[in-house]
Amino acid sequence: MLSVADACAAILDALPPRPATAAPLAEALGLCLTEPARATVDSPPFDKAMMDGYAVRSADCGGPPVTLTVIEEVPAGAVPTRTVGPGQCVKIMTGAPLPDGADAVIPVELSRRDGDRVTLSPPAPPQPGAAVMARGAAVEVGAELVAAGVPLTPAAIGLLAEHGYDPVPVVPRLRVAVLSTGDEVVPASQTPGPGQIRDANGPLLAAALAAAGATPVPLGLVGDDRAALTAKVREGLAADVLLLSGGVSMGDYDLVPGVLADCGVRQVFHKVNVKPGKPLWFGVHDGDGRPTAVFGLPGNPVSSLTGFELFVRPALRRLAGRSSRTPRRLRARLTEAVANRGDRPLYRPVRLTPTPEGLAAEPVRWAGSGDLHGAAGANGAALIPGASHLAAGETVKAFRWAGCE
Amino acid sequence: MLSVADACAAILDALPPRPATAAPLAEALGLCLTEPARATVDSPPFDKAMMDGYAVRSADCGGPPVTLTVIEEVPAGAVPTRTVGPGQCVKIMTGAPLPDGADAVIPVELSRRDGDRVTLSPPAPPQPGAAVMARGAAVEVGAELVAAGVPLTPAAIGLLAEHGYDPVPVVPRLRVAVLSTGDEVVPASQTPGPGQIRDANGPLLAAALAAAGATPVPLGLVGDDRAALTAKVREGLAADVLLLSGGVSMGDYDLVPGVLADCGVRQVFHKVNVKPGKPLWFGVHDGDGRPTAVFGLPGNPVSSLTGFELFVRPALRRLAGRSSRTPRRLRARLTEAVANRGDRPLYRPVRLTPTPEGLAAEPVRWAGSGDLHGAAGANGAALIPGASHLAAGETVKAFRWAGCE
Numbered sequence: 001m002l003s004v005a006d007a008c009a010a011i012l013d014a015l016p017p018r019p020a021t022a023a024p025l026a027e028a029l030g031l032c033l034t035e036p037a038r039a040t041v042d043s044p045p046f047d048k049a050m051m052d053g054y055a056v057r058s059a060d061c062g063g064p065p066v067t068l069t070v071i072e073e074v075p076a077g078a079v080p081t082r083t084v085g086p087g088q089c090v091k092i093m094t095g096a097p098l099p100d101g102a103d104a105v106i107p108v109e110l111s112r113r114d115g116d117r118v119t120l121s122p123p124a125p126p127q128p129g130a131a132v133m134a135r136g137a138a139v140e141v142g143a144e145l146v147a148a149g150v151p152l153t154p155a156a157i158g159l160l161a162e163h164g165y166d167p168v169p170v171v172p173r174l175r176v177a178v179l180s181t182g183d184e185v186v187p188a189s190q191t192p193g194p195g196q197i198r199d200a201n202g203p204l205l206a207a208a209l210a211a212a213g214a215t216p217v218p219l220g221l222v223g224d225d226r227a228a229l230t231a232k233v234r235e236g237l238a239a240d241v242l243l244l245s246g247g248v249s250m251g252d253y254d255l256v257p258g259v260l261a262d263c264g265v266r267q268v269f270h271k272v273n274v275k276p277g278k279p280l281w282f283g284v285h286d287g288d289g290r291p292t293a294v295f296g297l298p299g300n301p302v303s304s305l306t307g308f309e310l311f312v313r314p315a316l317r318r319l320a321g322r323s324s325r326t327p328r329r330l331r332a333r334l335t336e337a338v339a340n341r342g343d344r345p346l347y348r349p350v351r352l353t354p355t356p357e358g359l360a361a362e363p364v365r366w367a368g369s370g371d372l373h374g375a376a377g378a379n380g381a382a383l384i385p386g387a388s389h390l391a392a393g394e395t396v397k398a399f400r401w402a403g404c405e
Numbered sequence: 406m407l408s409v410a411d412a413c414a415a416i417l418d419a420l421p422p423r424p425a426t427a428a429p430l431a432e433a434l435g436l437c438l439t440e441p442a443r444a445t446v447d448s449p450p451f452d453k454a455m456m457d458g459y460a461v462r463s464a465d466c467g468g469p470p471v472t473l474t475v476i477e478e479v480p481a482g483a484v485p486t487r488t489v490g491p492g493q494c495v496k497i498m499t500g501a502p503l504p505d506g507a508d509a510v511i512p513v514e515l516s517r518r519d520g521d522r523v524t525l526s527p528p529a530p531p532q533p534g535a536a537v538m539a540r541g542a543a544v545e546v547g548a549e550l551v552a553a554g555v556p557l558t559p560a561a562i563g564l565l566a567e568h569g570y571d572p573v574p575v576v577p578r579l580r581v582a583v584l585s586t587g588d589e590v591v592p593a594s595q596t597p598g599p600g601q602i603r604d605a606n607g608p609l610l611a612a613a614l615a616a617a618g619a620t621p622v623p624l625g626l627v628g629d630d631r632a633a634l635t636a637k638v639r640e641g642l643a644a645d646v647l648l649l650s651g652g653v654s655m656g657d658y659d660l661v662p663g664v665l666a667d668c669g670v671r672q673v674f675h676k677v678n679v680k681p682g683k684p685l686w687f688g689v690h691d692g693d694g695r696p697t698a699v700f701g702l703p704g705n706p707v708s709s710l711t712g713f714e715l716f717v718r719p720a721l722r723r724l725a726g727r728s729s730r731t732p733r734r735l736r737a738r739l740t741e742a743v744a745n746r747g748d749r750p751l752y753r754p755v756r757l758t759p760t761p762e763g764l765a766a767e768p769v770r771w772a773g774s775g776d777l778h779g780a781a782g783a784n785g786a787a788l789i790p791g792a793s794h795l796a797a798g799e800t801v802k803a804f805r806w807a808g809c810e
Contacts, residue, residue, distance in 0.1 A: 008523060025593060025608055026611060028607060029615050029616060029808060030616075030808070034466065038664070039778075041597075041762070043775075043776075043777070043778060044775055045602065046600070048775065050705070050773070050774070050775065051496060052659075052736075075588065075629070077587065077588030077590075077591075077600055077628075077629075078600055079599045079600040080590075082748060094704060094705075095587065095602070095651075095704055096587050096600065105602055120453030128581070133776075137772040137773075137775075137776065138430060138775060138776035138777065138778045138779060139778040143778075145778060145781070146781065152612075152808070153514065153611035153616075153711060153781065153784070153806070153808050153809045154610075154613035154616055154710070154806070154807060154808045154809075155609060155706075155777060155781040155783070155806070155809075156781045157609055157611075157612040157778045158605035158606065158608055158609025158612070158706050158710070158777050158781075159777045159781045160593075160607065160608075161593035161603055161604060161605045161607070161608040161609070162593075162602065162605040162706070163592055163603070164594070164596070164775060165593070166593040166608075168498050182482065183478075183480065183482030183483070184483075184500050184501070185482070186567055188430060188566035188567075188570070188571040189567075189569070189570070189571050190569075192446075192450065192688060194484045194502075195451070195482055195483055195484040195501065196482055197449070197450065197500070197567065198566055198567050198568070199566060200563035200564065200566045201563065202566070202569040203430055203562045203563055203565075203566040203571075204559050204560060204562055204563025204566070205429060205559075206562075207431075207557075207558075207559035207562040208559035210434050211435075211558075211559055214410050223482075224480070224482075226412075228501050230464060235708055243549060247581075249456070249457050249499050254457075254632045261758075284759060297499060300449030300455070300499075300500075301560075301567070303565050305563075306558070306562060306706055327810075328759065328810070331759075331761050332446045337599050346646060351546050353733075354733065354735055354736075354764070354765060355762075356736050356800070357762075358759075358760075358761060358762060358763045359759070361448075367538065367542040367543050367583065368455070368538060368542075369455070369544065370448075370453065370455065370538045370542075370543060370612065370664040371451055371538075371543035371562045372449075372543065372563050372567060373444075373448060373543045373544040373548075373550060373564055374446070374457065374543060374565075375560045376550070376551065376558065376560040376561045376564045378560070379558070388577075395446040395629050395761070401558070401559070401560070403434060403435070403558050404558045404559075404560075405556070405560045405732075405733070
């Protein structure tokens, strides 16, 4: 049976990044540039006043207080027209260009105005450059602003706006179809009959996708009916990724692998040596050179969540053009002993909390892969190797789940 | 001048949580319940098979292999109709209810079927409860499922679905209007003239709001024109929060405080003892008992970002009904020495990276509040007290910015 690492490698090998598009900057949060953005202007584009006040020659202000002649007033957005000579100054607003001749700004709070004369009383003589941001101090034209392959943050979005990047060349937000299967499953809004349960996986996976920066496309529920399942799968293959839950274990009623094959989805693997989530199925549909990744996730909700975190998230990163394949590895210290009596590696729900000594991992009360209540009290998982017993204080690999703080 | 802590307290005192609404579960990621949700059913609602296989009496299987008579087949979604007696078993699918009499499931992989007889060869005799999840093992009816005042995670969304909560009682997603002011500012799509710059704050703040789970309502740009500014402010007061950037320092052209007063916005404070971001303005508009929080953020982009993180985010948490007032405090170790020559506390952009010994804070190259390029290389800020010089290795308070990993 495939290891988690080999399964991840097989997924990444099967999936090329999706092609670039031009997206409005306002919709680009979390998307990745497909080429680096470079500065189109010096920033700031001119020596810029950083406070409201008076632009002075610092050499004039060696012994404050000093009284100078105000030769001009320059609001932000306007341009100074005169050169500041000895004994002169210009009234200036935050953000305005510094006039020629001046090399410092003294804040308006430290001034007393009298007609065209002003007395300035800084506590100490201003240094050249005081309250001035020099042209190009932040970045010079041509320098790299934002790297490709890294999700755009709010500051990066602001920076791209400052340099005129709108629209931006990015991999568009991934659309991911979500389909729950099984005759035993009814929608959340319905009261289950005998032997039935409500669908937790559909809402869970849609929320996890949104938290991971993708757009979920809910396809609802389908029972164990070959024709209905086939129709829904074909609908889902229009998305970038199709997630199914349920119907991938060994049972006689597990139609999913057969229907996927009939729809032209090429199986890459079925089953991974992991707990929970062993029956995971992965394949690719090559629709006219536009591949759709297809995951068959197990029906137990914590198995589905684990499969999403371990396998779907790396696939989303790859498809979205992220340069790093996997999230940053975390290490955490167990607050309690944990045993894994089985032979498969266990990704056990834990509550991760930062402490001054690093991350702590507290094992939540958890009754296994059907226990979503336990998992909802966690914010991630700790890897407990097969057939092992870890003591409190031992260090484990840890993973923070999407949408959890 | 107000301290950061006093300013935060004043903001939180002025803002009650917004009232509850009933929202579709599919739109509730990150929102807070206004009352705790309790289990409506035992979970699982019946003793549930956790694998495809044969439901047996464990007492029959003391010396495997054992051959039993298959008296019924129960797919998931169906209900067993017969009681398993000695020497009998029932074929069962993952998720199906366990028949009366049976107390364990043996996986189908370990079976060999011959007509109505099956030979089961588990490696060891099954324990009672093997591959069975007992009714109520995850949660019993009436127990608290999800607390109020905590942002809903994907697992919590799935859990609420399992218990039929759709719609859910939550504080609805906050709508936050964003308005950039100043004659010197032009849109990202336009080429700045002399003395002009493109608007970075509008796109930055809209992205930060989306990253923090609110819905940005972009109002665009307005110049230093009283009538136009008044019209835009009135439009913004329809939102839960209005963010303005620029126009709040001491300059003659800073119209914002006056226009806000004219529009009935009551000033709570103006100016905070912090760097960057000192000129921050905060007030409240009491529109028919539906208060709108109004922030005047400074025009320099890193000042605006700092004001958003320190003051707007706590306000959003309060309005959204979060029970904890502030994000979890982080502590990080500086990788390099940092000086703060000024007397105000400095929130300096840093790159926070988890290490086995806790968080490391690397001070990025940064030229001050106008340097968004430096800030875009950071993912948070470290607090450097006024007039202090911290050596490499010293511990600082740290804050991770919204939308940054």
